[in-house]
Amino acid sequence: MGRSRPYRQLYLLPDLEEVHQQRRHNNDRDRIARAFRELRKKGYECHADWHCCQNCGLAALKPESERYVFFHRQDAVKIDRWGNLQPGGIGLNWAGDPEEIVVALREQGLVADASGGWARRIHIVRRADITDPSKSSPPTS
Ligand SMILES: [Zn+2]
Secondary structure: OHHHOOOHHHHOOHHHHHHHHHHHOOOHHHHHHHHHHHHHHOOOEEEOOOOOOHHHHHHOOOOOOOOEEEOOHHHHOOEOOOOOEOOOOEEEEEEOOHHHHHHHHHHOOOEEEOOOOOOOOEEEEOHHHHOOHHHOOOOOO
């Protein structure tokens, strides 16, 4: 009967903990963080989970920043508890050289797309989402 069992065992499952450890330094959130680190060296102001929305995120940037990359809370919640992107990916607000940003993301193994041009956000999607060519264009949100 499960009733006599300590509750604690339900939450501290060793195998889940192991999976978490394995994924800890090799998930999408880490890849994005590493890409941001490289972009900072190139003079970009970079932020993950930066304010609640685009307007607030833009307003909070340093006034002198001409190059920046960030994603705000509404996209941060699309990254799961293990730090991985969900179907549909996330969008980055940015200013600077879109190719430079995309290359930095791709160097970390992320799938990034800046084909939307200047007016559009750069999308990062899961590799799994682009194995099907019909899904190669990220959603236009
Ligand atoms: Zn806001």
